[in-house]
Amino acid sequence: MRKRSPCIAIEARSAEDARRLLLEEGLLDKSLKIDRDVGRGLVYLPVVCTELAVRLVKEKLGVDASICSREFSKRMVWTRELLVKGALEEGGLPRHSYLLVGDIVVFNAKNAEEVERLRQTARVLSQAFPHFKAFYAKLLTEGEERVAKLVHLHGEYKTRTLVKEYGVGLWVDIARAYYNPRLAEEHYKISTLVSNGERVLDMFTGVGGFCLQILARKKAIVYCNDINREAIRLLHESLAYNFNRLKGRVVVLNCDAKLLPEVLSKSSFDRIIMNHPTKWLEFIGVAKELVKCGGTIHLYALLEKREASKSEISKLMGEGFEVKRVEEVLEYSPKRSVFRADLLYCKDGQER
Ligand SMILES: C[S@@+](CC[C@H](N)C(=O)[O-])C[C@H]1O[C@@H](n2cnc3c(N)ncnc32)[C@H](O)[C@@H]1O
Known part of the structure; x- marks a missing residue:
């Protein structure tokens, strides 16, 4: 399976540094396989925002890259979304909704019984994927400030985390402000x-x-x-x-x-x-x-x-x-x- 995607083309000798940087900044499209043209000495990195990616590699690595668009092979990746969906299915809550906020997982819950079932799912998930640090159930979003009412399920008691949106960092606190x-x-x-x-x-x-x-x-x-x-x-x-x-x-x-x-x-x-x-x-x-x-x-x-x-x-x-x-x-x-x-x-x- 192939998919057309925006990308940046970069010289092969700087490609690994650029890949790591773009991955860290949330700009690399991890669902696609990186491509290369050995004859021209170029590597093509699929990205979610070309303009930002080019600027970032120039600023952080001092390397020029050009914007491109090409067909990439799809890769089967165990995304965080797939892991959470799998755990919910095993816990008997297949269509349950949830949010991933950085390293925090927030499940929507309707009642106390659901909260207890989600606690079990949270335990399973935290063993399988230690990257998730804290698990909460959200009962509703309330008040003028639209802040979520949360029940802690498992893991650390943290509610504050850094998330990346198209390479831009946002500090959020799910207990204190809408996000x-x-x-x-x-x-x-x-x-x-x-x-x-x-x-x-x-x-x-x-x-x-x-x-x-x-x-x-x-x-x-x-x-x-x-x-x-x-x-x-x-x-x-x-x-x-x-x-x-x-x-x-x-x-x-x-x-x-x-x-x-x-x-x-x-x-x-x-x-x-x-x-x-x-x-x-x-x-x-x-x-x-x-x-x-x-x-x-x-x-x-x-x-x-x-x-x-x-x-x-x-x-x-x-x-x-x-x-x-x-x-x-x-x-x-x-x-x-x-x-x-x-x-x-x-x-x-x-x-x-
Ligand atoms: C849906 S949230 C906004 C989300 C935000 N635009 C985003 O994209 O993440 C609504 C926001 O309106 C704010 N709010 C509610 N009443 C307000 C008011 N009278 N004046 C200013 N802000 C208000 C809340 O604190 C809340 O952060």
């Missing part, structure tokens, strides 16, 4: 839409997934806000951790998003990210005050799947917005999902 590794692709995707020079506001940044991806890739000015003080403390740590690779400028705010129009210039943002899917309707007025005419709002909303169409979202938004695109981001239940709607505000200079 969902399933948003990693979304963070990356939005960063690719931003242009250099844009003013971007992330109204509900959490530990800063969107902010850090944008800052790592674009010379933009990014305002990152969250009401949760712990989330902002973690964001500061991640900014320091990634300091040398950030291209953009950052302004960090720790306030209720409703107050943002009092501290930020009105109609001044090219792009606003509103990732508070359960409460978005309360904040749309704030975004409207702060976005420029012709600017974009990425609105994340928890909706019934049957309501998630351009026309239904247009009705909810009211005057002044054009819904450009609607995409499903996270499935919540068989009937409901979090959707992203990309909204263009006051297209042809219409009155606000």
Whole structure:
């Protein structure tokens, strides 16, 4: 089985160092076999983000690499996901959902009986794969700050860890601030839409997934806000951790998003990210005050799947917005999902 993938081409003598570096940074696509062209003395490394990979090998190894795209053979790998799925199946919980947050495993649990069955699965997993250091069951995500209510199952009592998203390090603490590794692709995707020079506001940044991806890739000015003080403390740590690779400028705010129009210039943002899917309707007025005419709002909303169409979202938004695109981001239940709607505000200079 073969698959086309973005890659970097590098001279054979630097390839092993580059492979190790990219693996460590989470940029190497481990599901594909590395390829080489002996005649040309080149090695092709399949990567998840070519631009970052080229920059990283230049900065850390002083070696030039070029961007490529080619067919690679697939490799059968025992990923962490396969291990967890296997253990859940053996424990009689085959379709059970879970999250891998760095070296921490978080299982979703409905009740006390499930918690006990998951404790057994956690013990089995920790023996088979010592890389997992701590196991928790998540009962629900609660409160304004959307923090998970956790029960410790097995292993260390740690809740804080470093995760990598497309080569960018994020400090997270699953007991103190919202974090969902399933948003990693979304963070990356939005960063690719931003242009250099844009003013971007992330109204509900959490530990800063969107902010850090944008800052790592674009010379933009990014305002990152969250009401949760712990989330902002973690964001500061991640900014320091990634300091040398950030291209953009950052302004960090720790306030209720409703107050943002009092501290930020009105109609001044090219792009606003509103990732508070359960409460978005309360904040749309704030975004409207702060976005420029012709600017974009990425609105994340928890909706019934049957309501998630351009026309239904247009009705909810009211005057002044054009819904450009609607995409499903996270499935919540068989009937409901979090959707992203990309909204263009006051297209042809219409009155606000
Ligand atoms: C779904 S989480 C955001 C996740 C984050 N954007 C990410 O990608 O990881 C929603 C966030 O909104 C924050 N929040 C809730 N109410 C708020 C408010 N009134 N003002 C600012 N932030 C708020 C919570 O603390 C939480 O971090």
